[in-house]
Structures are given as C-alpha cells and as structure tokens.
Amino acid sequence: MRIMYLAPRYHTNQSAIMKGWQQHGDEICFLSHYAGKSEDYSWITPEIIGYSKLFRMIDYVYVNVIKRNDPYGGNWKLKCGFPPIGKLSYWIKKFNPDLVIVRERSVYSICMNLLCNRHHVPVILYNQSPLWDTPHTMDLKHKLVWKLVPRYRITPVLRKNMTDTNLVKEENAWFLPFVMEPQMAPDEKVYFRDGKINILSIGKYEVRKNHLMLIELIEKLADKYSVHLTIAGECSNHFHEEYLNKVRTYIAEHRLENLVTLHVNLDRAHVFELYETNDVFVLPSTDEPAAVSHLEAMAFALPAVCSTGNGTASYITDGETGYIFKDNDKDDLEDKLQRLICSRDNIVKMGAASYMHVKNNFQFDNYYSQILKILERQSDHGNG
DSSP, rough: OOOEEEEESOGGGGGGHHHHHHHHHEEEEEEESSSSSSSOOOSSSOOEEEHHHHHHHHHHHHHITTTTTTTGGHHHHHHHHOOOHHHHHHHHHHOOSSEEEEESSHHHHHHHHHHHHHHTOOOOEOOOOOEEEEEOOOHHHHHHHHHHHOOOOEEEOOSSTTTTOOOOOTTTTTOOOOOOHHOOOOGGOOOOOOGGGEEEEESSGGGGGGGHHHHHHHHTTTTTTTTEEEEEEESSSSSHHHHHHHHHHHHHHHTEEEEEEEEEEEHHHHHHHHHHHSSSEEOOOBSSSOOOOHHHHHHTTOOEEETBBBBBBGGGBBBBTTEOOOTTTTHHHHHHHHHHTOOOHHHHHHHHHHHHHHHHHHHHHHHHHHHHHHHHHHHHHOOO
C-alpha cells in the first residue's frame, strides 16, 4: 500500500510506525506543516508544505502582537491554519495514496479530506482525544466540523483522566496505542550505576511539567535513599527559558548540584543514552494529552511513574510496571516513589515487567491489523 500522513509536524512517536510500514513493504509519504526543533528522520524525511501566504501574514500579527505574552499563542494554527491547497493537491496526485491519515480536526484536515473524497481516497483521522470521553457538545459549529472531517478516527488515548467517570465511547473511533520497539532487555541493562538509584524525567521546561515538584521530592527522599535525578527537556522559547532559570535557581539556592543534573535540547540518540543509564522514570506533569516518554523508558526496562492526568497513563500497569499517582498530588507522588525505590530488587523486577509489556502490547503488527480493520469497515460503508 501507499500510505500518506498529514500532520502539523513529524513527531518522534511516529518513528516506529514509519519503520513498521516500510519493513512491511509499504510506501510512505509524510507531509507536515512545519519542522520541529528535534525530529528523528531515520526512517522518513517529511515534506514541509507550510501554510498559505495569507494565513502566514495573519499568523505573524496574531502571535507577535495580539498573543505576544501567551506561551501557547502559536498553537491556534494547529486548528485554524489554512493550507496551500495547490501543494496538497500536487502531493495527492504525485503519490497517489491508497490511504491518507490526517492529524486533528482542523481547517487543514478538512481541506485534505475534501480533496481525498474528490480523488476517492480513504481517509482516517488521528488525534489524541480519548476513545472514552465525556459527551461532546454538538452545537451547529461542532456538527459542521464533524461533518467535514474524516468519519473514522484513531487515537492512542483510552481516557484523558484515569479518574473520569460517566464516559461514552465515540462511534467509529478506534484505540491504537503508540508503537514502541523494545530497546534494552533487562539482562543487558546495568542498574544502579555509581551505587545510586538513578531517576530520570523528560519533558519541556514549562510549569505544567512539574519539574520543581519532583526536585523537591527528590531532595526529601535523598535523606533516606541514595538517589540522583536527571532531567532532560526542550527549551525553545523565552517562556521555557524563564521556567528553566527558576529550576536552576532552586537547585543553586538549595545546593543540589550533586543531586540533580539538567540537560537541555538533547537529540534522540542522547535521550536514549539516558534511558540506558537510569533506573526509574518519572513523568510528574499535569494536563498531559498523550505522553510517549514513559513508554520509551519502559522499552529500556525502566519502571515508570506518571499521573492520572496523562492521557496514556493506561500504558502503565499500576503496581506491576510502575505506578500512577493522583494528578498534581505531591504527597501521592511521594508515596508511589517510596513504594518503588524502597527495594532495588523491586526496581529490577518491575523494569523487566515493563520491557515485556512493551514487547507484548505495543508492536507495529497490532497497529497494522487495526488499520486494515478500519479500511474494511470503510469499504463496507463507503469512504469518508
């Protein structure tokens, strides 16, 4: 098959999927709005097609004038950015895909869906809205959008918050977890380097990632355990820089330089080195739509800890491959960390369970078979 993806950017969580398609003998074309700061092009290099000229002018004014003090001001283009229609049409004709997978319910995906319908190409929507969610508000605007975007949807998120109740499953939505290759078997891993329990956290330097909360806990746990914390994160704008400076100031004022190590803007190879050399992974962030970092850590035989506010918290089997703590609850995070690090044998045992969990449940074959089922369903009911 010839598979075309269209997304705002080529995220590294797509790498294993691109590899899977190609090893299966399929052809892949990836179109993106823009290139991110850190992307892994080992398996495919995306074609950057950008936005229309008129929208770029509007976006410049909106981001740099109207929303200049908003760290998320530029995110509006993900929903409202208008594509260069000529380029989209050109790539559909040139690549002649058997299937197109578009990211998000947006102006971009609506335009692509309409073009694909014109060329009789099946389209699947991919976003990170949960499979099980609270009932949607279907006013006239939402009804129109849902009518214009692809009918069938895939998501790597079961539910947004593990504590949510009264949820409903969206019709024609399918759960396809992230694909992750096993990276380091437990018998290949060297645990507790330098005689310490080495704890790793990865995430952009922004407030919702809760780096300071984790540092405060590690500072407290260091009175009882021999631990070391490593944090690796992206710093790509002045909002990130401001928060990173707060983190550095806290470390300096509390004299934690020997307890906490910070890394900034590492490439994928260096991030993987950190997974290899650490023992436990912690993602303390809140309002996390669909993190992949804890799954990467599990592929390196690390037990993982994340909050109920992470859309992919279900990837952790609580008490077996790690722990899930109450969102933004510092005391509960401390409790879960203590349960994990109180026994080094427990860390090794849970790390091995993490590795097997990834190996058994997050491989490309599952993704591929689900895509085929959706295509079969589309064929039975007509494309769209």
